[in-house]
Amino acid sequence: MPESQLPSISQTEHLILDLLGIGERFGLELIAASGSRLKRGSIYVTLGRMERKGFVESWQEERHPSAIGLPRRLYRATPYGLKVVEAYRVLREALALRPSEATG
């Protein structure tokens, strides 16, 4: 990404980063914690996009070698992702100020 371009973040991505700020989670745990705001059918598309943007990182759960089926995936917010959320929070707060308040 060019340095001059600001990272974009959608509301869903923002919500996921908020939920991951507490700690690492599985996709289904994120859906449950979101109170149905995250949809089961699209969460992995969003998480995949966020991973490409560098907002989250993921890895497969550790399982017993004899376990059957595919391992689930755990997600964690990256320091960069949390920084972007924080930057947007500061920006929102700044934009919420009235011009008279901003000039002191």
Add this chain to the structure above:
Amino acid sequence: VIGERIDRLARRFVREDNYRMIVAPAIADLQYEAPRGRINRARAYIDVWRAAGAALLDDTVSDITRTFTRRSATSAATVAGGSLIAILALHVLILPWNWGFALQDEFELFALLVPSLVVSAWPAVMLPGAAVIARKHRAGTARAVLVGACGSGLVLIIAIDGGVTRTNQRFREIAVARQGHRGPLQPGPRERTTWDLAQRDDRASQVEVHARLALCASTIGWALVGLALARASTAALVALGVLAYGLMASVLSASPLGVTGPAWIPWIPTVTLFIAGAIASRGEPGHSTST
């Protein structure tokens, strides 16, 4: 193991990174939720298919974006356009024998004939176009070219119904009027829209519907053949486009359309072409979905 079949399908058709990030976690959830009752399992199944569909769509969009750059699209359009112009030029040469008039005498009639000729030649010029695009062998090129050919086929049917049927009717009216016929002229199968033809019961209309749809679908077959000819030179590709059109026109004019056999007979050349193209382009590097 539950979800094994869709896992195999996804590994085959979805690019590795999208499989890992989108499909595999959804399948893992399905396997995790399966013992938790039928409703949870059914929902998880639907989610896996949705995830696989989303991954496939993302792959396709990314393949199209990477394949159809401004440069590659311009090159393909130039070579396909070269074939198309050569085909039109050949038709100008054979006008007196084929249609009974010369260009200098009946320019208006020829102008009315052009849309119909372009539509007939369009699938064949997919061959040089696809070949030029496939010269840069990248993963997913074949998928992008085939999606482009499908889109081209759709545009073709829209063009036929949107304008070509009207120019065909006008052509007939002028041609018949010059032979002394007066009064309104009922449109024939080639002058009716596909929807109009589909409502009619006569055999000629049914055959025309099949012929039209088979022609549009043949864009995919010619594109597949083009994928196998990516190494040919530009001049050879222009010539191959003309040859492809000649072959298609000869097969269609020689086949007993509308006379004997079932109405779907026009599909035979298209299906044959599709099979030949699929075999010829098999194993080309552009068919790979891996990154």
